[in-house]
Structures are given as structure tokens and as C-alpha cells.
Amino acid sequence: EDKVVQSPLSLVVHEGDTVTLNCSYEVTNFRSLLWYKQEKKAPTFLFMLTSSGIEKKSGRLSSILDKKELSSILNITATQTGDSAIYLCAVHNTGNQFYFGTGTSLTVIP
Amino acid sequence: NAGVTQTPKFQVLKTGQSMTLQCAQDMNHEYMSWYRQDPGMGLRLIHYSVGAGITDQGEVPNGYNVSRSTTEDFPLRLLSAAPSQTSVYFCASSYQTGQETQYFGPGTRLLVL
Numbered sequence: 001e002d003k004v005v006q007s008p009l010s011l012v013v014h015e016g017d018t019v020t021l022n023c024s025y026e027v028t029n030f031r032s033l034l035w036y037k038q039e040k041k042a043p044t045f046l047f048m049l050t051s052s053g054i055e056k057k058s059g060r061l062s063s064i065l066d067k068k069e070l071s072s073i074l075n076i077t078a079t080q081t082g083d084s085a086i087y088l089c090a091v092h093n094t095g096n097q098f099y100f101g102t103g104t105s106l107t108v109i110p
Numbered sequence: 111n112a113g114v115t116q117t118p119k120f121q122v123l124k125t126g127q128s129m130t131l132q133c134a135q136d137m138n139h140e141y142m143s144w145y146r147q148d149p150g151m152g153l154r155l156i157h158y159s160v161g162a163g164i165t166d167q168g169e170v171p172n173g174y175n176v177s178r179s180t181t182e183d184f185p186l187r188l189l190s191a192a193p194s195q196t197s198v199y200f201c202a203s204s205y206q207t208g209q210e211t212q213y214f215g216p217g218t219r220l221l222v223l
Contacts, residue, residue: 004152034211042200042214043153088153096141096160097168098212100153 006101021074023089036088114215131186133201140206142184146197
């Protein structure tokens with residue numbers, strides 16, 4: 001059974017902290033791994049990863065894929081209250097299906 | 111571009127009623143999909159389509175029908191609503207290249223009594 005598992009389920013940090021969110025997957029015919037941010041509405045795209053070991057970066061956020069370990073991490077440095085959201089990991093297979101994890105709920109306290 | 115639009119935003123149904131959730135996109139995306147999001151379950155794929163006239167089942171298709179007569183529209187039909195279908199429904203679309211992310215609509219909150 002294809003599945004995506006995220007950890008931790010929830011996280012509370014103070015502004016300025018650095019956080020690491022984890023995503024592991026067991027999905028046949030892997031095509032890509034995607035990270036989304038969801039703030040009470042629709043998910044918005046953060047990163048798409050297809051190649052192992054290549055870091056993608058956008059401001060204070062970065063992500064990397066490890067195909068050998070079937071996992072990915074999302075790092076957020078110098079967290080701000082605006083980073084409070086649910087972070088979703090999804091895996092896209094070559095059969096055109098997307099499998100989502102349950103998400104990590106991040107709360108950043110001022 | 112309006113992106114991905116969904117109607118209605120909120121709907122209350124009685125058990126056994128039928129209804130159609132509408133989804134449209136103006137980005138000429140080949141791929142469209144429907145998800146439901148439940149607490150603790152993440153997003154689960156219901157049905158998807160890789161182009162007009164082509165649809166396929168996702169992870170949780172039972173109780174739902176779809177059709178894709180045009181590139182722009184991808185309606186989701188609930189044939190006989192059940193309380194277990196109470197959820198938030200998201201429509202998403204993307205190019206078919208595999209190098210593009212999905213763009214999500216704003217969601218429809220459905221309550222089945």
C-alpha cells in the first residue's frame with residue numbers, strides 16, 4: 001500500500017527558532033515529491049523535488065530529497081509567526097496519482 | 111487568470127440527496143483532480159483526469175462520479191450523500207508534464223446530515 005508519513009504531527013516553537021519537518025514515503029513508481037503550505041485555505045506550493053541530494057531553497061525555507069532513504073526534509077530557519085501553518089508532503093507517481101501525508105502543524109509563538 | 115475556481119463554498123445536504131460540486135480552471139491544464147480533506151487523514155485523491163474524455167479512480171472513489179467533457183471543467187457528483195462524505199473538497203489542476211505543481215481551488219465545505 002502506497003503511503004506518505006510525516007513527522008512530527010505538530011510542533012510549537014518560538015520566533016527565531018529553526019525547525020525541521022520530516023516526510024518519508026513508500027510509493028511505487030516515484031516521480032516527484034512536493035511540499036505545500038496550508039493556512040486555513042487551499043494548499044499552496046513550496047517545492048518540487050525529483051533528484052536526490054539537490055537542495056531547493058526559497059528564502060528561509062529549504063528542502064532536500066533522499067531517494068535512498070525514501071525521505072525528504074523541509075527546513076525553516078529564523079521562524080516567524082507567518083510560518084504558522086500545516087505543512088503537507090505529497091508524492092506523485094508515474095501513474096498520475098498523488099499521495100499526501102497527514103501534515104505537520106507548525107505554530108510559531110512570538 | 112482566475113486560476114482554479116470551485117462552487118459552492120459551503121453546502122448542507124440531507125442523507126440521500128445528490129449534488130454536484132463544480133470545478134473550473136482557465137490555465138489550459140490537462141490534469142485535474144478531486145481530493146477530500148478530513149481531520150487526521152490528510153488529502154485523499156478521489157478521482158482524476160488527464161484530459162478531456164479521460165477519468166480514473168483515485169484512492170477513495172466510492173460514492174462519487176466524475177466526467178470531463180471539456181478541458182476547463184471537472185465536476186464531482188455525489189450520487190446519494192452519506193454523513194461519511196462530510197468533508198472539505200479540493201479541486202486541483204496542473205500541466206501533464208510532471209514538472210509542474212498542482213494548483214488548488216479554494217475548497218468546498220460539505221456537511222451531510
